Structures are given as C-alpha cells and as structure tokens.
Amino acid sequence: MNDDDLIELADILLISQKVKAREALCLRIGIDPNQLAFIRDGAERDFVIQLINYLNQINEQEALCKLCCKELIPVFNHGTYTHFLRGIAAKLHCNQGLSQNALNNKQPIVPSSIPASSAINKLIIGGTILLIGLAGFSLFNQNKNSSSPPTQATPSTLEAKDKIPPIEPRRPKAYTPEPELPYDIGVYGYQVDESFFNTIINSVGYPVRKASQVYNSKPAWFADRSTVFYYDKSSKDFALSLAEKLxxxxxxxxxxxxxxxxxxxxVKPGNERQTFFIHLVGSSRNTCKTEHDAKDCL
Known part of the structure; x- marks a missing residue:
C-alpha cells in the first residue's frame, strides 16, 4: 500500500468507531495488545495512525486483511468507502489468504458410526496389551543393565551435548525504506488542472515523490488553502523559502x-527534517483573511 492508502484507511477506521475498544479490536485482527507500547497512549487518531503504520511496516498482511474484510467492509457495506476497502483487500490478496487460513483452521471430523460397546471392548483389549508390553520392556532393561557395566560420561560426549545450537526466535520481516533523497517532497493538488500542477512541480527545484497527484474530490486530510507543511521546527526557514519560490x-x-x-x-522516522508536503488548492481559496492567518502567509 502507498502513503495515500494508509492515510485513507486510517480515516475510515476512525469513522467506523471501532477504536472505541482498542484492545478488543487488536485481538479480533490477531494482534496481542500487550505488545503495542502505544495501546493506551494519545488520542484515537494517534492510535489509529500508529497501529496501521506498525502493521504495514512489519508486513502483517493477515491483520490488515482482517481489518478491511471483517471489521470495516461489513460496517460500510454498499456505502461510500466499500470500493476503496475492496481495492485494498485486492492489493493485499486478502481473499486468498483468508480462504487458506479458514481451511487450516477446520477441525477433523471424528467418525461416529462405531458402536459404543465395540469401542469400549477395543479400548480394554488395547490397554491390556499395552500393559503387558510395558512390563516386558521393563524386565528386558533390568536384565540388560545388570549384565552390562555402567557407561562413563566422557568429555567428548558432554561437549557434544553442549554444542546443541540454540533455536533462533522468529523475527518479523524487516521494513525496507525507499531510497533517500536530499529532500523528501510530496506535491498534492485539488481543484487545479494537470498543466498548472506540473508547473508547481517544476517550480519546486527538487525531486518529488512519485505518489504526487491531483485529486478530483477533496480528501479529509487536505488543507483548506495552498500550504507547505514541514515536520521539524528547524526546517521552517527552508519551508518559508520554498513557499516564497512557489x-x-x-x-x-x-x-x-x-x-x-x-x-x-x-513521514518516515528519522526523515522529519528533510520531509515537506505541498498542498495546492484552487486559487479561489488561497487568501489570508485574518490577522492570525497572515503571520504564516507570504
């Protein structure tokens, strides 16, 4: 999933009200809530963002599939977000994964056609044979031990036992970040045509993310006016110069x-200082009408 998918999925999970019971939600999607350091910290939006980002980084596909298919799609069935959720499920191959898990979890069927009396008789006979066998084996070992001298443990045998390799714990799949850029800049547009959007991209003067795009409808997370966002307070001067250039x-x-x-x-951890996002809104919205707005406008 790309960044836009993660953001949209987080917004839908918030709207569903499923996060009112955080621990129950985690258990239903197969995640131990006791392993999440952020389970009880912060507001609901902070928890949702951290949960989805964590599942995506450790490649927990099964949990993401359960979140989409078993938690959210039934809530928004035939609603506005169904098409998006089914698209996410297709990207994660959820139908195949969930079907395989369902087959693995089926319980074996025990035949019930054996009469009760016959089963009891067979159990008694089998138990008697087992006791006779154990008694014979015990006598055989006693005779063997009495006729053979005790075996002394040698240093070589002790050393061989000590060299049994330890069992390595299973580790989650490592998250591989995208190649680093001098500046990580994303550009997103709303109510603008493609040619003007490309003019903005060319005006940045730095490589921009491949996911940069123009939206036909305004996403819930989009700014109300054209804005340059920065994520480290020491990067404000660069954000101001970038806004002035645009x-x-x-x-x-x-x-x-x-x-x-x-x-x-x-925002990738450790990249806060070099990450910037540009929201371009149609020109009718790009005015600073109050004294509070004017302090951050050029």
Whole structure:
C-alpha cells in the first residue's frame, strides 16, 4: 500500500468507531495488545495512525486483511468507502489468504458410526496389551543393565551435548525504506488542472515523490488553502523559502505550517527534517483573511 492508502484507511477506521475498544479490536485482527507500547497512549487518531503504520511496516498482511474484510467492509457495506476497502483487500490478496487460513483452521471430523460397546471392548483389549508390553520392556532393561557395566560420561560426549545450537526466535520481516533523497517532497493538488500542477512541480527545484497527484474530490486530510507543511521546527526557514519560490513562480499565495511527525504516517522516522508536503488548492481559496492567518502567509 502507498502513503495515500494508509492515510485513507486510517480515516475510515476512525469513522467506523471501532477504536472505541482498542484492545478488543487488536485481538479480533490477531494482534496481542500487550505488545503495542502505544495501546493506551494519545488520542484515537494517534492510535489509529500508529497501529496501521506498525502493521504495514512489519508486513502483517493477515491483520490488515482482517481489518478491511471483517471489521470495516461489513460496517460500510454498499456505502461510500466499500470500493476503496475492496481495492485494498485486492492489493493485499486478502481473499486468498483468508480462504487458506479458514481451511487450516477446520477441525477433523471424528467418525461416529462405531458402536459404543465395540469401542469400549477395543479400548480394554488395547490397554491390556499395552500393559503387558510395558512390563516386558521393563524386565528386558533390568536384565540388560545388570549384565552390562555402567557407561562413563566422557568429555567428548558432554561437549557434544553442549554444542546443541540454540533455536533462533522468529523475527518479523524487516521494513525496507525507499531510497533517500536530499529532500523528501510530496506535491498534492485539488481543484487545479494537470498543466498548472506540473508547473508547481517544476517550480519546486527538487525531486518529488512519485505518489504526487491531483485529486478530483477533496480528501479529509487536505488543507483548506495552498500550504507547505514541514515536520521539524528547524526546517521552517527552508519551508518559508520554498513557499516564497512557489508564490513568485505561480502567483499563488502559499502558507507554511508545522505538523508534529507523530500525526502523519507519511513521514518516515528519522526523515522529519528533510520531509515537506505541498498542498495546492484552487486559487479561489488561497487568501489570508485574518490577522492570525497572515503571520504564516507570504
């Protein structure tokens, strides 16, 4: 899943109200809540973002499939978000994974056609044979031990026992980050045409994320006016210079805004200082109408 999928999935999970019972939700999707350090910390949105980001980073496909198919799709069946959730399930191959798990979890069927009396008789006979066999084996060992001298443990045998290799614990699949860029910049547009959007991208002056795109409808997480977002307070000067460059080249007024990296699943840990996101909104919305707005506008 890409960054946009993760953000949209987090928003849908919040709307579903499933996070009201955090521990129960984790147990239903197969995750031990006691292993999550953030299970009781922060607001509901913070928990949702951290949970989905954690499942994606450790490649916990089965838990994500249960979240989509068993928790969210029944809530929004035939609703606005059904098409998106089914798309996520297809990306994760959820139908195949869940069907295989269902086959593995089936209990064996015990035949019930044997009469009760016959079963009891066979059990008594089998138990008698087993006792006779154990008695004979015990006598055989006693005779063998009495006729053979005791075996002394040698250093070589003790050393061989000590060399039994330890069992390595199973580790989750490591998350492989994308190649680092000098600056990690994403550009997203709303109510703008493609040519103007490409002008913005060319005005940035740095490589931008491949996931950058224009939306036909406004996502829930989108800014109300054109804004440059930054995620480390020491990066504000660069964000201001980037907003000024965009304003001068497009005549669109850009604001700058700091966002805590904990509130964005699109910011990779350790990359906060070099990560910036640009939200481009149609020109009718790009005005700073209050004195409070004006302090971050150019």
């Amino acid at each position: 304003t001068n080249s497009t005549s669109v007024q850009f604001a700058v805004q700091y966002v805590s990296p904990e509130n964005s699943i699109s």
